[in-house]
Amino acid sequence: MTKKIAWVTDTAALLNEDFIKEHNIHVLPLSVVFEDGVLRETVDMTQDEFYDKLRKTKAHPKTSQPAIGEMVSLYEKLKEDGYTCAIAVHTSSQLSGTYQSSIAAGEMANFKVYSIDSKIGSYPMMKMIEYGQKLIKEGQDVEYVVKKIQDVTDQTALSFIPSSLSQLHKSGRVTGTQAFLSNLLNIKLVISFDNGKVEMKEKVRTFCKAKKYVTDQFREEMQKNPMEEVAIIHCNNEKEATGWKADLQEEFPNLNTLVLPLSAAVGVHAGEGTTGLSWVTF
Template structure:
């Protein structure tokens, strides 16, 4: 069986990785006024952050139309694929996963397995990479889905934002009431829980928030088992590289990547967000 791997742009996989592994990408969009830009296609993360500074109002975001999924799945069928595993950001913050489910039922002659990672960014990217490597090795869709479910058991991700107001305004933060009083003074740690973004701990400074993420990471890293990890940042490349280098020196058995919050997720997280995700490969 020939299986294709699809993910959406919020995995923020570099183009060379997608090309090397044959991962197809369907983009979400950011909308400034009347202009829509498909992230990773029409607008890069750097261009997005520059544009936000010039624009009086925050952009909005939109998921791919069902028709875009239908077109992609149809093209894959025509290329001779028997199955597609379509891996997406959490259904709790976007309708993208449901769009893949709907489109999959509309394309005959192709088995479409939509997969809800219940998360986003490079954490989602880890799922897509493993799935693509397994597909290239000739593994069945059922084997691949079983492995993705396995990843879900060890995958962790924590992040902090500089300003909670973006997440609130976009309706992407759940359980925020406890944080409202100290909105300007705190750097809360956030995580995905039951498919939505939830406050994890209230922390006063950026430095302490990053230290707390390190402590959470150490609980797994100090077991000595192999891990893959990614530092994810919103327009903070120097800080991200510095943090990666420090962690890498401390945990040489962990493979570290640097990734980023691209336009769609950064619309909600805001510039300055930073986080760490990891799992057991």
């Protein structure tokens, strides 16, 4: 019997509407908890509304994973609609409980869910879904596809450069002294995902040097594993991202270079103006 497979993710991937419709993705929203209430990403607020509210708020907001009740309701609905199972690609379990909740919600709904810890966020999650759907169309069985996607989780990269450390200080990621000295001396950090965790990789003077560090990492990877696509990711900083795209296209004219916004959940911690690069090697 042919299996009817549902695809599920969360807004850490921040897929655009065209991709969601084309690939029939069910998206669970992450939430931002402001002092005057909780707003679900892409449901209760747009990106512009989020950053406008972030600039004006006095108390620093927090982030929250999708409610488990919402997950259970989705899986029950999928079962009612005749789906055999779901493949759910979620943001890193080191940063959010979404992956664990997905497993629990599947059990509560008595519905088979293949939950995958992407060990990352953003663009690579989109590529995992694309890759998995391609394998399904080729006739591969679900268990094989899940295993192949899990393999891809170790072949991804995402590095970003916070615009300043003020937002990281507000979210408790750095001390006030570190933030003050960084802003005073124009110190820029390069922060990367490493096996699901977010770690500081480099500390340099000026944004240009930080961008060069990340670009050098990408260039080295291209020499080992040539890629057809890369994503420039940003927190409401399309101008800087577009400039970075132009630089990459000059060096790699045959490279498909995307410019993609980061989730509001990232914006809460990294801050408006953050930019970076992300890629996947297959």
